Amino acid sequence: MGKLTRRECLQSGGLAVAASLSSPLFAFAKSGAQGEAPDLIVVNGRVYTVDDTLPKAEAFAVKHGRFVAVGSSKHIRSLAGNKTEIIDADGMTVTPGFIDAHTHPASAGVSELRKVNCDLRSIAEIKKAIAERVKKTPKGRWVKGFKYDDTKLREGRPLSRKDLDEVAKEHPVEILHRGGHTAIYNTFAFKAAGISKETPDPPGGQFGRDKNGELTGFVAEKARQVFAKIAPEPEITRRDRRQGVVVVSKLMSAAGLTSVHDAHTSEDFFVAYQDAREAGELYFRVYAMVSTELFASLKKARLRTGFGDDWLRIGGLKLFADGSCNERTMRMSTPYADRPNYFGILTMSQKELNETIEDAHWHQFQVGVHANGDVAIDMVLKAYERALKIRPHPDPRFRIEHCTLVNPGLLKRIAALGVIPTPFYTYVHFHGNKWAAYGKEKLQWMFAHRSFLDYKIRVAGASDYVPGPFEPLMAIQSMVTRKDFEGRVWGPKQKITVGEALRICTLHGAYASFEEKSKGSITPGKLADFVILAKDPHEVEPDRIKEIAVMRTVIGGKTVHSQMK
Numbered sequence: 001m002g003k004l005t006r007r008e009c010l011q012s013g014g015l016a017v018a019a020s021l022s023s024p025l026f027a028f029a030k031s032g033a034q035g036e037a038p039d040l041i042v043v044n045g046r047v048y049t050v051d052d053t054l055p056k057a058e059a060f061a062v063k064h065g066r067f068v069a070v071g072s073s074k075h076i077r078s079l080a081g082n083k084t085e086i087i088d089a090d091g092m093t094v095t096p097g098f099i100d101a102h103t104h105p106a107s108a109g110v111s112e113l114r115k116v117n118c119d120l121r122s123i124a125e126i127k128k129a130i131a132e133r134v135k136k137t138p139k140g141r142w143v144k145g146f147k148y149d150d151t152k153l154r155e156g157r158p159l160s161r162k163d164l165d166e167v168a169k170e171h172p173v174e175i176l177h178r179g180g181h182t183a184i185y186n187t188f189a190f191k192a193a194g195i196s197k198e199t200p201d202p203p204g205g206q207f208g209r210d211k212n213g214e215l216t217g218f219v220a221e222k223a224r225q226v227f228a229k230i231a232p233e234p235e236i237t238r239r240d241r242r243q244g245v246v247v248v249s250k251l252m253s254a255a256g257l258t259s260v261h262d263a264h265t266s267e268d269f270f271v272a273y274q275d276a277r278e279a280g281e282l283y284f285r286v287y288a289m290v291s292t293e294l295f296a297s298l299k300k301a302r303l304r305t306g307f308g309d310d311w312l313r314i315g316g317l318k319l320f321a322d323g324s325c326n327e328r329t330m331r332m333s334t335p336y337a338d339r340p341n342y343f344g345i346l347t348m349s350q351k352e353l354n355e356t357i358e359d360a361h362w363h364q365f366q367v368g369v370h371a372n373g374d375v376a377i378d379m380v381l382k383a384y385e386r387a388l389k390i391r392p393h394p395d396p397r398f399r400i401e402h403c404t405l406v407n408p409g410l411l412k413r414i415a416a417l418g419v420i421p422t423p424f425y426t427y428v429h430f431h432g433n434k435w436a437a438y439g440k441e442k443l444q445w446m447f448a449h450r451s452f453l454d455y456k457i458r459v460a461g462a463s464d465y466v467p468g469p470f471e472p473l474m475a476i477q478s479m480v481t482r483k484d485f486e487g488r489v490w491g492p493k494q495k496i497t498v499g500e501a502l503r504i505c506t507l508h509g510a511y512a513s514f515e516e517k518s519k520g521s522i523t524p525g526k527l528a529d530f531v532i533l534a535k536d537p538h539e540v541e542p543d544r545i546k547e548i549a550v551m552r553t554v555i556g557g558k559t560v561h562s563q564m565k
Contacts, residue, residue, distance in 0.1 A: 037081025038063050040528070040557050043073040045089030046536055048499075049522040050096050050507050062528040065556035069524055087564075092551060093536040095502060096521050097258025097529030098472035099509025102368075102401055102422040102462030104180075105252060105260055105284075106269035109244025110236055111146045111466065118175055119147035122154045123163055126175065131167040142233045143168060145175040147466060148184070151433035159184045161217025172231050179326030179467045183224055184217045192230040202226075204347040206329075220329050221345050241272035242279070249276065249283035254561045255471045256550040258529040259285040261422075261513060263368070263401060263464070264318045267294045273312050283560045285311050285529075287513040289318040289368050295360065304364040306514060310527060310556075315513060316366030316399065319356060321348050322376035325404045325446070326427070326467050328437050330372030332405060337439035344373050353383040361387040361396065366514075368399035368422070374410060377403055381413050388417070397514060402464070405438075406448050415455045420512045422462040423447045425475035425504070428491070429546075430468060432484020443491035449479050449504065450494040460512040461505040476501040476537055477545035487543075498538045498545075528557040532564070 038061035047057040049070060059076035061069040069076060080086060116133050118126050126148065133143050150158035164173045164186035172189035190196070197213050201223060208218025219227075252260065262269070265288035276282040290298065295317045298304070307314045323329025323345040328336060331344035348356075353369070360367045369380045377400060384398045395418070403421035406414075414421060428435075428447055435443055445451070452459035463470040479501045482489050496504075510520030519527045534549040553561040 037084050038068060038079055040085045040087065041076050041080050042087045042089055042094060042530075042532075043077050044091060045073075045094040045532070046091065047089075047094045047522060048502060048538075050503055051521040051523045053523075057522075060522055062557040065528055065558075067522055067524050067526055067528050070522055087532075087552070089532055093533040094522070095531055095533065096506040097519070097531055097553065097555065098256045098505045099259040099261075099461070099520065100252070100257050100463050100465070100470055100472070101261045101460035101509040101512045102263045102289075103252075103260050103465045103470060104263060105248040105465065106241065106245055106262055106265065106272055108466045109246075109248035109272075110241055111244075112247055113240060113244050114144075114234075114236065115176075116143065116145035117147055118145040119149070119178070121152055123157075123159055124155075126159060127163060127167045130164065130173060130175075134168050134171055137171060139170045140231055141171060142231050143171045143173045144233075145173075147178050148175045149178045149431075151431070158218070161186055161190070161215060164217065172227070174227065177324075177327050179324040180464075181324035181329055182218060182220045182327045185219055185227065186217065189227055189230065190215060190217075193226045195226060204345060206345065220327070221323055221347055236268075238268070238271065238275065241268055242275040242281075245269075245272045245276040246279075246281040246283075249281075250561075252470055253283040253553045253555070254550065255473075256531040256533075256553055257284055257470065257472060258531070258553065258555050259287065259509065259513075259515075259519060261287040261289055261315060261462075261509075263289045263370075263462075264291050265289060265294060265315075266291045267297065270294060277311055282311065283555070285519075285555065287313050287315040287515070289315040291318060292356075295365065299363050299365075305366040310518065313513070313515075316368050317356075317360040318401070319348065319353070319367065319369045321353060321369050321371040321380055322346050322373050324467070325372045325402065325424070325438075326431060326434065328434065330404060331375045332373040332442075333375050334442075336437050337442075338437045343375075346376060346379075348379075350379050350382065353379055354386055357383045358387050358390060361391055361393070366397055366399065368401045370401045372402045372404040374405045374407060377406065377410055381410065381417065381419070384417055384419065385413075397512070399512060402462070405442060405446050406451065407445055411448075411451055411455045411457070414452075415457050420458055420460055420508075421452055422460045422512065423449065423452075424464055424468050425449075425461045426463055426468045426471065426478050428482050429474060429478035429484055432486060432488055432490065435484075435490045440490075444493055446491060446494075447479075448491075448494050449496050449500075453496060453500060458508050458511050459504055460508045461501075471546065472505050473533075473537065473548050473550070474546040475505060477542060479504070480545065481542050483543065498542075502537070527555075529555050 040062040043059040059073040173186040175184040205223025206220040208216040322331040371377045371380045399420045507520035510516040532552040
């Protein structure tokens, strides 16, 4: 094959190559040397590259786990050797692998294995599930559930302490809300922890009480810490944690996720990722946003953000400034629509934020702070502004995890600092029943993907799984339509296009972890992470984007999930 002219490239739909048309790929393609042919080619696809140099193509080639050429099916097919794997996309849509920039897969994996799944639609069903686990659990031992969601119960009220007492009188019970910041406990657990209706709320926490001052069972934020040592739990072994990673990485890769940012990685879970990888059972790439405990160990070893490889890399330090938007505890400057005297919960003071962020920044760690409400976001920005005055840095890529409720003033400061927000991207659709608590005006500024893009802010996509579903196609639908399950539209001015949503779910996610030069688009030289979709999300009915099947997920040129024949 002769070297292509620029005119031929343009006529054929383009053929982008990392360096130029004199790249090694063209040299070996011309010579026909079998050992130099691509390992894999994909042809006859509708390829959305998320690369502005060549936004759309038909085909691409992969060698040693990286894209080496992108262009027309005719030209890419001509590069194949006898041993080249050929995937015929048959007109289906191909995109870069999706990146979830804020999720909790390792802890979710253990929960999937050990806890009672309370993603149920009635209190009666939850009680039945807990009663079954109680029968199998020795008296005095914990029974724990997760994925509980008070807004999805047919009874129209939240689970209570008394509900749990009916099925568990001799076991402490904790039912963790899907949001992860609140839980419901039974009377046995309260008594074992020494908590009564006279117990005051601790700083940064809350015990729910009814109109008579009696404990309802609801416990928020730091108040949950009192239950940590009241009863022994079955040991979670190293093998359990590894197996949890295997289970959840399979689930996520089947949804099209090829990279995740674990937004609070402990030492044990970092080991679990390593163990799964060494066993050949890690089905996504991991950027580990570390806990304060792991940060202390890494800092002592003089390691910093970026250490690792393409499969497992040390990310930034993860901190928490306020409560949850899912559970209606985030700290805002104005009250909740359904609670006129309630403004939410702060979990760190300005002084704590300033000192912790300064320390991490000084030790060359990226920082990502959980901040949902406008008050918390303002506090985090003040701490970031202070840190950069003390130690200027050209590209710190500070992050605000969730960054839920913004306003023009906050947006200007976020843009000026180059801060990366990671707002929930499946929440509008999945958690619609919660948004009435905030009111329609606030929803115009919540999960503000349109505003972030308009302010030239590189907003990244994030599920926060378990709190939100992790499916990227649901996320695209949610961002594009702003509709919940019942068809209600929340904050319509924040709608974005499918193309913009695709960029958020790919290239922007890579940027949030300093990896935009190695992933996030189908570009020669980058890691060959991509997905094949049964239909084009640009062309289906927007309300059905989440129904599109993920036909194949490929990481580094290797298929990790496939429904294709």
